[in-house]
Amino acid sequence: MAKRRQVVRELSDGQCGYLHIPDMGGSGWAQFNRDVRMEMSRPALIVDVRGNAGGNISELVVEKLTRTIIGWDLTRDAQPVSYASNAPRGPLVALADEATSSDGDMITAAFKLLGLGPVVGQRTWGGVVGMTGRHQLGDGTVITVPMNAAWFESYGWSVENKGVEPDLEALRTPLDWAEGRYAVLDDAVRLALELLESNPPATPPNYRGVPDRSRPKLPPRTSSPAAPRTSPGT
Structure with missing residues (x-):
């Protein structure tokens, strides 16, 4: 993962963040949260779910990816933080x-x-039906029982046994691997940079329009009339 992140940095000249999510379980969620703040601070973001072994936390990841920046928190002597x-x-x-x-x-x-955003790569595996735990028969055979399926708008039941087609098909061939080329990452970064040209990233404000909240100047002092002098004993 570290090598792929470095490749993305080099290919994008630092413009793209890179998040790899190996599974949708505890380890994948932990890795996502370790990396999310730094990687989302980049103008564009590559989300890599190649080889994702599944689980049940995709909703949590989607919730993060669908957040929208509507403002900024600016703290003295610190980097701006999006809101x-x-x-x-x-x-x-x-x-x-x-x-x-x-x-x-x-x-x-x-x-x-x-x-x-677009999906780059190959058609996904197409195995969504969930199962119960393993059951052991009398002869020692272990079986599982399918229990729940997934239905999506536009896809209906077709994700099962077919998978999801990419918007841009890309493949890292054995020769690419042997010669150290990252063909799929290259296609993804190129597409992200093209999208950046038409969709500039959210950017924190500068300080030109900050209202002046300093204390106003005090009005000038006026000299008060001198008190009358009295003689001793009066």
Whole structure:
């Protein structure tokens, strides 16, 4: 992940953040939250769910990605903080592949249905149906039972057994891997930079329009008449 983040920085000249979410469970949520503040501070953001093994926290990730910046908190001698905090500043691009599965399928579908940005890569795995825990039969065979399915607007039931198609198909070939090329990241960064040209990132205000709240000047002092002098004993 660190290497891919470095590649994104180099390809985008520091304009793109990079978030990798390996699963939709506790470890994936922890990794997401470790990285989210720094990566969302960049003008554009790459969200990589390739190989995502699924889980059940995609709604929490989507909630973060759909936040909108409507203002800024500015503190003396500190960096401005967006309001809402940890919200994307500009365009989003998702990466998915044939190993993006289960809740990974679902977040890819949500990414497209909510119009968060384009998806780059390969069609997702297409296995969304959830199951009960493992059951052991009398002969020692272990089975699982499918219990719940997912339905989406526009997709209906079709995410199961088909997956979610990318907006831009891209593949890192074995030769790319052997020669150290990051073809899919390159396509994603190029697309993010193109989107930045037409959708500039949210930017904190400068201080030119800050109202003057300093204490007003006091009115000039007027000299008071001298008190009359009295003689002793009077």
